[in-house]
Amino acid sequence: MLTKRAKYGLKALVYIAKNGEEGPVQASKIADAEGLSIKFLESILTTLRKHEFLGSKKGKYGGYFLLQAPSSVRMVDIIRVLEGPIALVPCVSLNYYKKCDDCKDEATCSINKLMVDVRDSTLKVLKNNTLADVAQL
Amino acid sequence: MLTKRAKYGLKALVYIAKNGEEGPVQASKIADAEGLSIKFLESILTTLRKHEFLGSKKGKYGGYFLLQAPSSVRMVDIIRVLEGPIALVPCVSLNYYKKCDDCKDEATCSINKLMVDVRDSTLKVLKNNTLADVAQL
DNA sequence: TTAATTCCTACAATTTTGGTAGGAGTTGCA
DNA sequence: TGCAACTCCTACCAAAATTGTAGGAATTAA
Numbered sequence: 001m002l003t004k005r006a007k008y009g010l011k012a013l014v015y016i017a018k019n020g021e022e023g024p025v026q027a028s029k030i031a032d033a034e035g036l037s038i039k040f041l042e043s044i045l046t047t048l049r050k051h052e053f054l055g056s057k058k059g060k061y062g063g064y065f066l067l068q069a070p071s072s073v074r075m076v077d078i079i080r081v082l083e084g085p086i087a088l089v090p091c092v093s094l095n096y097y098k099k100c101d102d103c104k105d106e107a108t109c110s111i112n113k114l115m116v117d118v119r120d121s122t123l124k125v126l127k128n129n130t131l132a133d134v135a136q137l
Numbered sequence: 138m139l140t141k142r143a144k145y146g147l148k149a150l151v152y153i154a155k156n157g158e159e160g161p162v163q164a165s166k167i168a169d170a171e172g173l174s175i176k177f178l179e180s181i182l183t184t185l186r187k188h189e190f191l192g193s194k195k196g197k198y199g200g201y202f203l204l205q206a207p208s209s210v211r212m213v214d215i216i217r218v219l220e221g222p223i224a225l226v227p228c229v230s231l232n233y234y235k236k237c238d239d240c241k242d243e244a245t246c247s248i249n250k251l252m253v254d255v256r257d258s259t260l261k262v263l264k265n266n267t268l269a270d271v272a273q274l
Numbered sequence: 275t276t277a278a279t280t281c282c283t284a285c286a287a288t289t290t291t292g293g294t295a296g297g298a299g300t301t302g303c304a
Numbered sequence: 305t306g307c308a309a310c311t312c313c314t315a316c317c318a319a320a321a322t323t324g325t326a327g328g329a330a331t332t333a334a
Contacts, residue, residue, distance in 0.1 A: 193312090
């Protein structure tokens, strides 16, 4: 399951993609519309800003805005930043590889192939969908 | 990511599928072979027994054994018991459905379709693979 | 100057995870 | 009958992750 952090972040990005035509979108607007705690949402938006999905403008009439066209933002990249690995076990993660504590030998690990197959099938969906697709733009 | 509980359980089942020809397999054997804590493993095997993946025999020369042919045990069913939902959000889970706290309206949830697509793609892999496939029997 | 906003640091409650401890009950065999 | 090797059961627990909250500082538009 996704953490709420990741889920809220995804929804926030989609909201901004849909409503960002007329200038920056305020965190409070998003929190209202999606039913989220504003303080928690702020910390998520900060993460997205630091990873250059979002820009921000301070002060009155400030808010958050996309730095790239929605059609060039892949869902997989967002999830990797908000949630971490796509893979179900660390030792088959492409972006967050880590040896499993218990695995004596990765090459002979009994569940390795299955884990790779699941990972690739998930990746396919998440790479083929952009923010524009999900926001139906 | 899978919990260690689920990962250990999967490995244990594969081990039993591979080594269960000559009678029950002891928890201590599995723990040794896979590098797991025996007490923790015991509690996982209990779960698998209660869900009728495994049978057990007490006393000397006792241990655990599969109740069905490996080729008729789907990976998806094991993971559902050990880990819970396959879906990334509760509101698209087929077996563990739960309304999302924040979702006002599921039908208009912006990420619903993506979540369904990911779920189905994962399910396809996990339904097509049985214990026999994974254990290479 | 004021209101509205982001930005920053610190803390904290709750839940989940990943176990451990200690022994009771069962069985096969000498 | 007694011992060794197992499963089975209950209870507990520490660490980590998650999901926030609190309180304000800094910035900006009008």
